[in-house]
Structure formats: structure tokens, C-alpha cells
Amino acid sequence: MHVHLSCVEQGGDVLVECWPLEAQARQDREERLREQALANKELIRNLAHEIKNPLGGIRGAAQLLEMDLPSPDLQEYTQVIIHEADRLQSLVDRLLAPHRHPHQVGDVNIHEVCERVRSLVLVEFPRGLEIKRDYDISLPEFRGDREQLIQALLNIVQNAAQALTERIAAGDAQIILRTRVARQVTFGRQRYRLALDLHVIDNGPGVPETIKERIFYPLVTGRDGGSGLGLTLAQTFVQRHHGLIECDSVPGRTDFRILIPLP
Ligand SMILES: Nc1ncnc2c1ncn2[C@@H]1O[C@H](COP(=O)(O)OP(=O)(O)OP(=O)(O)O)[C@@H](O)[C@H]1O
Ligand SMILES: [Mg+2]
Known part of the structure; x- marks a missing residue:
């Protein structure tokens, strides 16, 4: 203790x-x-x-x-x-x-962000991938840069879809977009009374062990043709909202979590 x-x-x-x-x-x-x-x-x-x-x-x-x-x-x-x-x-x-990128602040509805990303990824992966919504619709709007948050979430969901290639072929690939309110959480050295708690969960093979500790670093990739910038960029954008992205991954279940303080 x-x-x-x-x-x-x-x-x-x-x-x-x-x-x-x-x-x-x-x-x-x-x-x-x-x-x-x-x-x-x-x-x-x-x-x-x-x-x-x-x-x-x-x-x-x-x-x-x-x-x-x-x-x-x-x-x-x-x-x-x-x-x-x-x-x-x-x-x-x-x-x-x-x-x-200048930081352009407006009112953000996180479910609009999720829906936008969901449809973009489904256009790219039209078959064999299900993207489930599990939203807490009581989540309040907050001040932030909508475009940056779309880009951040898109990078994470795209990674998940790319990791799911085998399951997409088998027809049982799944990504869950889950939103919740977190109460009394501490991150980035501060304690927040309320925070947005957004999860992107996929049933893919998991982040390769060899790069697990470094996935948020630039140029770290586990993918042929990947440039290793997606997560770095996502982390930068979320940090501009005083937030944080975490990852928890085992084979069969990878959970990327975005935390952003709410007013
Ligand atoms: N959901 C996931 N499941 C398994 N591995 C993942 C997942 N998300 C990320 N990774 C691993 O983390 C690596 C880094 O991801 P990142 O988005 O930063 O770069 P990239 O996807 O390789 O390239 P880029 O996004 O720049 O095109 C990926 O190459 C992949 O190996
Ligand atoms: Mg990527």
C-alpha cells in the first residue's frame, strides 16, 4: 500500500x-x-x-x-x-x-465519431467483419477536436480490422465499439471525476509479443507494408485532449482503451 x-x-x-x-x-x-x-x-x-x-x-x-x-x-x-x-x-x-495540425475545438459527440469511423471501416472491409456498437448514450458531449478524434479512432479500428484478416476470411471477425463513463479515474498524473472510457475490442490474434511494449512508438510495426505511425498519431491526438490510450492484448482478445477527461 x-x-x-x-x-x-x-x-x-x-x-x-x-x-x-x-x-x-x-x-x-x-x-x-x-x-x-x-x-x-x-x-x-x-x-x-x-x-x-x-x-x-x-x-x-x-x-x-x-x-x-x-x-x-x-x-x-x-x-x-x-x-x-x-x-x-x-x-x-x-x-x-x-x-x-492546428487543434480546432468544438462540441464533440463521441457517438458521432464512432459512427463515422464504423462506416469508414465497413466500406473498406465490406464482408466478413461485424462492428458491434455498445454505447452508453448518457455520455455528455465535451469540448474537443472532432476531426482529430475521428482520425485517432480510425487508426485504432483500422489496425483491428487489419489484424483480423484470418477471421474475416472465416467470416467471424468482430470488433466492439464500447463507450462508458468512468468515475474517479487517475491517469496522466491527475485524478478525474468523470472520463470518457472508449474501448475498441477485437477477436484477432493479439499484438505480437515482440513489439507489445513499443506499439505507440513511431516506426514500430508488425505488419507488412505498415509504417508504424498510426498509433503514434492516435496517441498524440488523444493526448491533446488530456487523454491516454492503453492496450491490453492476449490472443483472441485485444482491447484498446481511450480515456478522455469529461467536464
Ligand atoms: N488490434 C490489433 N491487433 C493486433 N496487432 C495490432 C493491433 N493494433 C495494432 N497492432 C500492432 O501494432 C503495430 C503498430 O500499429 P500502427 O498503427 O502504429 O502502425 P501500422 O498499422 O503498422 O502502420 P500504419 O498505421 O502507419 O499504416 C501494428 O503493425 C500491429 O502489429
Ligand atoms: Mg495502423
Whole structure:
């Protein structure tokens, strides 16, 4: 048991909180992850800028070279340079993307966000996938950036659908979108009286053990053709709402949980 003592703002009262060790360990872990994530983001951003600058030069030089080639056969090589420079450019753009989005605040109805994401993913996966709704319709609206939350949830639900390939083929793939109100929860070093508690649960194979601890880091992927940016971006957007994404995954059940403070 850990005991926390803190002064309550009014009246000079002292608040005594007793935490089970498990909750303390969780808080320490969250803290550590947050620090690592900040350091990582800084590194990635600097690196992306450094890569971006010379890329234009490389591409331009390859184009000039292409015009002066003695034999058109050699164009195959300049095309590789141009193509790969473009690929890197788009990767770097996506790495820098979250810092370019302004945060536009309005009233958010989380079920509208869920419905939007649900229909987008069902268009992409029209057969063999069921997306169940389990909504608590008493959830209040809150102030936030609707588009960013759609993007964050979309990245998570898309991952789930992509992980479900085998079950989609078998016809029993399932994703559940569950919304609840959480009361008296602590995350991100703060205690909140009310929070949105949104779960995306799938019955897929689970997050690969080898990357489980690092899935929110940029460029970490377990998927052929994945760029490892979806969850990083989702986490950034949710953090801008003072929230947090957690993951709990075993084979057969993967649960991504988004927590966002409510007024
Ligand atoms: N629901 C899930 N079930 C199993 N594995 C998952 C799930 N969600 C995420 N993962 C794993 O986490 C990895 C990282 O996900 P993330 O969205 O950050 O990147 P990505 O999907 O590989 O690429 P991108 O989203 O940038 O196209 C995935 O490649 C996948 O291995
Ligand atoms: Mg993804």
C-alpha cells in the first residue's frame, strides 16, 4: 500500500489517499512511458527535418542526370532514386504531420465519431467483419477536436480490422465499439471525476509479443507494408485532449482503451 498526502486547495484540509501497490506501479509505468515518448518525439522531429532538407537536392539532381543520360536504359536507375526519394518524402511528411495540425475545438459527440469511423471501416472491409456498437448514450458531449478524434479512432479500428484478416476470411471477425463513463479515474498524473472510457475490442490474434511494449512508438510495426505511425498519431491526438490510450492484448482478445477527461 502506498500512502499519498496532499493539501486540498480550500480550507487547508489534508487529503490522504491509499493506493494499492499495483496502481502505484501503473502510475510509475505511465510516467516512464510519457517521458520516453516525449524524448522520442523530439528525436523523430529533428531527424525528419534533417532528412527532409537534402531530399529535394537528391531528387532534383537525379532528374537533371536523367536528362543527360547517354542511354535511356539507364533511366531505370534514376527512376529508382526519384521513386525512393518520393517515398522518403512522404514518410517524413507524415512524421511531421501531427505538429502541423492546428487543434480546432468544438462540441464533440463521441457517438458521432464512432459512427463515422464504423462506416469508414465497413466500406473498406465490406464482408466478413461485424462492428458491434455498445454505447452508453448518457455520455455528455465535451469540448474537443472532432476531426482529430475521428482520425485517432480510425487508426485504432483500422489496425483491428487489419489484424483480423484470418477471421474475416472465416467470416467471424468482430470488433466492439464500447463507450462508458468512468468515475474517479487517475491517469496522466491527475485524478478525474468523470472520463470518457472508449474501448475498441477485437477477436484477432493479439499484438505480437515482440513489439507489445513499443506499439505507440513511431516506426514500430508488425505488419507488412505498415509504417508504424498510426498509433503514434492516435496517441498524440488523444493526448491533446488530456487523454491516454492503453492496450491490453492476449490472443483472441485485444482491447484498446481511450480515456478522455469529461467536464
Ligand atoms: N488490434 C490489433 N491487433 C493486433 N496487432 C495490432 C493491433 N493494433 C495494432 N497492432 C500492432 O501494432 C503495430 C503498430 O500499429 P500502427 O498503427 O502504429 O502502425 P501500422 O498499422 O503498422 O502502420 P500504419 O498505421 O502507419 O499504416 C501494428 O503493425 C500491429 O502489429
Ligand atoms: Mg495502423
